[in-house]
Amino acid sequence: xxxxxxxxxxxxxxxxxxxxxxxxxxxxxxxxxxxxxxxxxxxxxxxxxxxxxxxxxxxxxxxxxxxxxxxxxxxxxxxxxxxxxxxxxxxxxxxxxxxxxxxxxxxxxxxxxxxxxxxxxxxxxxxxxxxxxxxxxxxxxxxxxxxxxxxxxxxxxxxxxxxxxxxxxxxxxxxxxxxxxxxxxxxxxxxxxxxxxxxxxxxxxxxxxxxxxxxxxxxxxxxxxxxxxxxxxxxxxxxxxxxxxxxxxxxxxxxxxxxxxxxxxxxxxxxxxxxxxxxxxxxxxxxxxxxxxxxxxxxxxxxxxxxxxxxxxxxxxxxx
Numbered sequence: 001x002x003x004x005x006x007x008x009x010x011x012x013x014x015x016x017x018x019x020x021x022x023x024x025x026x027x028x029x030x031x032x033x034x035x036x037x038x039x040x041x042x043x044x045x046x047x048x049x050x051x052x053x054x055x056x057x058x059x060x061x062x063x064x065x066x067x068x069x070x071x072x073x074x075x076x077x078x079x080x081x082x083x084x085x086x087x088x089x090x091x092x093x094x095x096x097x098x099x100x101x102x103x104x105x106x107x108x109x110x111x112x113x114x115x116x117x118x119x120x121x122x123x124x125x126x127x128x129x130x131x132x133x134x135x136x137x138x139x140x141x142x143x144x145x146x147x148x149x150x151x152x153x154x155x156x157x158x159x160x161x162x163x164x165x166x167x168x169x170x171x172x173x174x175x176x177x178x179x180x181x182x183x184x185x186x187x188x189x190x191x192x193x194x195x196x197x198x199x200x201x202x203x204x205x206x207x208x209x210x211x212x213x214x215x216x217x218x219x220x221x222x223x224x225x226x227x228x229x230x231x232x233x234x235x236x237x238x239x240x241x242x243x244x245x246x247x248x249x250x251x252x253x254x255x256x257x258x259x260x261x262x263x264x265x266x267x268x269x270x271x272x273x274x275x276x277x278x279x280x281x282x283x284x285x286x287x288x289x290x291x292x293x294x295x296x297x298x299x300x301x302x303x304x305x306x307x308x309x310x311x312x313x314x315x316x317x318x319x320x
Contacts, residue, residue, distance in 0.1 A: 038168035051237030059192035171244035172228035
């Protein structure tokens with residue numbers, strides 16, 4: 001009982017730290033934090049922040065500190081040619097159609113309403129069959145770099161935005177390589193209050209667990225290669241990072257029929273009718289909706305506490 005109470009205390013402290021003290025940008029309200037801050041992941045994320053190498057402790061990190069990634073920048077035109085062909089053949093648009101399994105993306109589906117779309121290349125140990133067939137040169141480059149956990153092409157239309165959010169898990173850093181972009185400061189990303197904009201053939205890296213948002217106030221599409229790069233941590237952080245990567249691998253989403261898919265993708269597709277009914281219930285009977293919502297949330301928290309207990313015991317075993 002005492003270990004669970006101790007872990008609960010640490011978990012609450014981690015959530016407060018992320019909400020109130022981490023970085024310069026702040027959540028406007030507790031409600032925004034609960035909706036977009038993924039507080040359930042705060043305990044393990046904070047542990048990874050503590051065990052991260054110095055080069056990975058800022059909102060933006062220098063690409064020069066990761067020399068293996070220069071291979072991507074040196075071959076950006078090869079990568080851009082394959083990405084442009086995918087765009088021209090309509091591969092991005094079809095991934096956002098509800099009749100396709102690619103639509104049921106737990107991590108990124110909420111961006112579809114802004115016109116954002118993507119095409120996966122690799123994902124935490126898996127290389128998608130469609131990527132091998134349609135962008136083989138990009139796949140070969142990515143697979144030659146061990147620190148690349150996952151990669152995708154992403155497309156943002158003109159006059160579009162991605163509202164303020166942060167990504168849930170801290171096992172990676174985010175790498176962006178401009179392929180076909182406006183090359184304009186009006187198409188930018190803001191990470192923890194600091195801006196960067198995309199240029200063809202240029203790359204930058206940031207910690208996606210800081211609050212960030214994207215705006216494309218131009219008349220041109222923004223096409224980039226987006227990679228998850230392994231977060232550099234010390235020996236204490238490696239078990240948590242390993243656990244996170246195994247979890248994220250379960251989120252694998254297909255591009256086309258015949259691609260591999262993860263269990264969360266299949267589960268999400270099956271749950272979608274129930275989720276739609278829940279949205280209708282929220283409007284028609286909020287008194288019933290909110291107790292049910294908190295029951296689900298408490299179940300998730302209980303599961304997290306169980307996982308934290310197992311991780312805590314694993315870390316003790318590693319130290320001893």
